Amino acid sequence: MTAWTLLAIIVGSTVMADLLQSFEMKRHGEIRFRTGGLARLAATLARKKFLILAVLFMAVSFFAFMKLVETADLSFAVPVSAASLVLETILARIVLKERVDSRRWWGACLVAFGVALVAR
Amino acid sequence: MLFDRRLKWKTRLFAGIVVASNALGNFFLARGMRHLSASPNSPLTFIEAIFTPWVALGITLLIVWLLSRMALLSWADLSYVLPVTSLGYVANAAMGYYFLDERITLQRWAGTLLIVAGTVLVGRSVSSTGEPA
Numbered sequence: 001m002t003a004w005t006l007l008a009i010i011v012g013s014t015v016m017a018d019l020l021q022s023f024e025m026k027r028h029g030e031i032r033f034r035t036g037g038l039a040r041l042a043a044t045l046a047r048k049k050f051l052i053l054a055v056l057f058m059a060v061s062f063f064a065f066m067k068l069v070e071t072a073d074l075s076f077a078v079p080v081s082a083a084s085l086v087l088e089t090i091l092a093r094i095v096l097k098e099r100v101d102s103r104r105w106w107g108a109c110l111v112a113f114g115v116a117l118v119a120r
Numbered sequence: 121m122l123f124d125r126r127l128k129w130k131t132r133l134f135a136g137i138v139v140a141s142n143a144l145g146n147f148f149l150a151r152g153m154r155h156l157s158a159s160p161n162s163p164l165t166f167i168e169a170i171f172t173p174w175v176a177l178g179i180t181l182l183i184v185w186l187l188s189r190m191a192l193l194s195w196a197d198l199s200y201v202l203p204v205t206s207l208g209y210v211a212n213a214a215m216g217y218y219f220l221d222e223r224i225t226l227q228r229w230a231g232t233l234l235i236v237a238g239t240v241l242v243g244r245s246v247s248s249t250g251e252p253a
Contacts, residue, residue, distance in 0.1 A: 021190060021193060022193050025190060025193045025194040026193075026194070029194065058186070062182075063166060065149075066149065066153060066160075066166065066169070066175075067160070069146070069149060069150040069153050069154075070150075070153040070154060070156075070159060070160075073216055073220075073222045073224075074146060074147065074150045074212055074213070074215060074216035074220055074222060075212065075213040075216035075217060075222045075224050075228060075232075076228070077150075078146055078208075078209050078212035078213065078216075079209045079210075079212070079213060079228075079231060079232055079235060082206055082209050082235055085206055092197070098197050099197075103241050104200075104241075106238075106241055107237075107238040107239065107240075107241035108238060109238070110234050110235070110237045110238030110241060111206060111234070111235050111238035111239070112238075113231075113234050113238075114230075114231040114232065114233070114234030114235035114236075114237075114238060115231065115235065116231070117227055117228070117230050117231030117234060118227075118228050118231035118232060118235075119231075120227065
């Protein structure tokens with residue numbers, strides 16, 4: 001499998017995992033840490049179906065990443081995988097209905113240019 | 121006000137943990153994968169690789185990254201969390217340069233710096249993080 005195929009798998013599954021994770025965690029509400037409450041929190045989170053699906057996508061992304069860093073530079077593999085960020089900013093606005101102001105859009109654009117430079 | 125300040129510091133602390141655990145986790149993972157006796161190409165060999173010391177250490181740190189990021193996402197917007205924690209991309213490049221002897225071209229550094237610039241810009245925007253604009 002080529003480095004570009006592995007990258008496509010990493011980016012696609014990361015986008016899906018982040019969207020599902022954000023959606024489910026927002027639905028759950030802010031996490032507050034209390035003594036003895038972590039096990040209960042873990043048990044609650046383990047029953048969230050979108051979170052389980054997000055974890056599966058993360059696993060796919062992770063194994064593809066493991067394979068990629070075996071041969072590719074870390075200084076290449078990690079920044080290039082930031083391509084997921086641009087897609088996620090767009091989808092955070094469209095799917096999650098988050099308010100994304102112009103500074104964030106410009107920020108996401110700069111990240112996209114940065115990724116393009118690293119990838120060339 | 122007290123609630124806002126608590127959430128602001130909690131957000132900064134968790135953003136720091138997310139960045140550090142990601143950079144160190146990826147570094148140990150890459151180091152471990154490059155020192156395997158045989159390249160993994162089946163589910164079984166991937167599982168074997170997971171239990172080698174450096175890969176296991178990398179995965180442990182990446183689990184810390186995952187949990188701290190999930191916690192952060194429970195109160196902060198995804199469109200804030202993702203760019204701010206992308207500082208980890210820079211930290212990863214630095215780890216590759218200093219500890220894995222990777223040759224990083226000027227162009228690659230420029231790309232990495234653009235990612236930082238994008239991150240700073242996003243960090244200055246208004247967001248649901250408990251921080252004022």
